[in-house]
Amino acid sequence: MIEIGLNHYLWLAAGLFTIGVIGVLTRRNVLIIFMSVELMLNSANLTLIAYSHFLENIVGQVMVFFSMTVAAAEVGIGLAIVVTIFRNLETLDVTKLNILKN
Amino acid sequence: MQTIMFGLLAVTAVVSAVLMITRKNPVYSILWLVLAFFCFAGLYVLLGANFLAAIQIVVYAGAIMVLFLFVVMMLNLREPEKLEERSPLWVGMGTIVGLGLGLVLLAYFVRSKAGVGMVEPSEQAYAMGSATWLGKELFTTYVLPVEIAGVLLLAAVIGAVALAKKTRV
Numbered sequence: 001m002i003e004i005g006l007n008h009y010l011w012l013a014a015g016l017f018t019i020g021v022i023g024v025l026t027r028r029n030v031l032i033i034f035m036s037v038e039l040m041l042n043s044a045n046l047t048l049i050a051y052s053h054f055l056e057n058i059v060g061q062v063m064v065f066f067s068m069t070v071a072a073a074e075v076g077i078g079l080a081i082v083v084t085i086f087r088n089l090e091t092l093d094v095t096k097l098n099i100l101k102n
Numbered sequence: 103m104q105t106i107m108f109g110l111l112a113v114t115a116v117v118s119a120v121l122m123i124t125r126k127n128p129v130y131s132i133l134w135l136v137l138a139f140f141c142f143a144g145l146y147v148l149l150g151a152n153f154l155a156a157i158q159i160v161v162y163a164g165a166i167m168v169l170f171l172f173v174v175m176m177l178n179l180r181e182p183e184k185l186e187e188r189s190p191l192w193v194g195m196g197t198i199v200g201l202g203l204g205l206v207l208l209a210y211f212v213r214s215k216a217g218v219g220m221v222e223p224s225e226q227a228y229a230m231g232s233a234t235w236l237g238k239e240l241f242t243t244y245v246l247p248v249e250i251a252g253v254l255l256l257a258a259v260i261g262a263v264a265l266a267k268k269t270r271v
Contacts, residue, residue: 003222004108009145010211012112016119016138018204023123025196028188031128031174035135038166039119042142053149056227058239061151065240068154068161069251073258075166079173080265086177087268 009050016043030082030092034075041071107148115141126187128174132167139163151231 016039023036045064052060086092089099115138122134139162146155188196210216229235240248 001105004105004148005222006216007211008108008112009149010216011208012115012145014204014207014211015116017207018200019116019119019123021203022197022200025200026188026193027123029128031170032123032131035131035170036123038162039122039135039138042139042162046142046145049146049149049151049154052230053151053227054223056223056230058230058235061154061231061236062239062244064151064154065157065236066247066251068157069255072161072166073254075169076258076262077265079169080262083173083176083266092177 006050006054010047013043013046013050016040016046028093028095030085030094030097033094034078034082038071038075041067104148107144111141111144111148114138115145129171132170132174136163136167139167146231149231150228153231153233153236155231 020036020040020043023039024033027033027036045067048060048064048067052058052064082092085097089096091097118134118137118141122131122138125131125134139158143155143158143163146152146158187193
């Protein structure tokens with residue numbers, strides 16, 4: 001049986017990050033785009049924790065702690081913006097958010 | 103044992119992430135993303151980061167995803183299929199571009215030999231993720247960033263309230 005090393009975690013994080021990028025590129029619902037961004041943030045966190053574990057250095061985990069704090073703040077503000085957009089434009093479709101054009 | 107757990111969690115995380123980005127109804131997307139976040143927490147436990155695994159479940163799978171659910175239900179989208187999706191051509195192109203990025207990342211990891219020779223660290227790596235170690239580090243070396251994070255959260259709370267107040271702009 002193969003032993004799980006740092007490489008496996010890095011590959012998994014790269015794969016999940018890719019799925020997040022595909023979600024951002026292919027969806028129009030602003031909420032699902034937002035969730036894909038969350039997935040990408042989490043895969044970056046996974047890389048940091050994997051490095052922290054295999055290098056036996058706690059700094060990576062401290063970094064993830066702060067990244068989670070910032071993510072919580074970002075989600076609060078982002079969802080408030082989504083609610084405001086929906087209240088004013090009655091849509092969640094990112095291609096319709098072009099009122100600055102005219 | 104660890105290999106089996108890793109395989110199980112990795113496959114579940116990838117499958118639920120793919121299901122998350124392909125569901126039409128945002129509520130199903132949210133539930134799949136919650137499952138993916140639980141898998142992340144499991145992976146953190148495998149890596150010895152027990153405190154961060156607990157934080158992951160409490161903050162991400164708990165607070166953040168419940169916030170998403172609240173917003174979806176508040177915006178009462180009666181028919182989710184009304185929001186038409188991108189054309190198949192666009193989806194295909196986006197998938198190709200995304201997979202290309204993934205290929206670049208993989209090629210980088212393989213070529214740079216980032217993880218070569220790193221298989222199993224000592225026992226200390228497992229003790230390191232406890233709340234004791236992390237807390238000691240946070241409140242000694244990183245005490246200023248902790249304070250700044252607190253101010254950031256306060257600013258976010260005030261900003262969210264100010265933004266979501268019922269005024270037309």
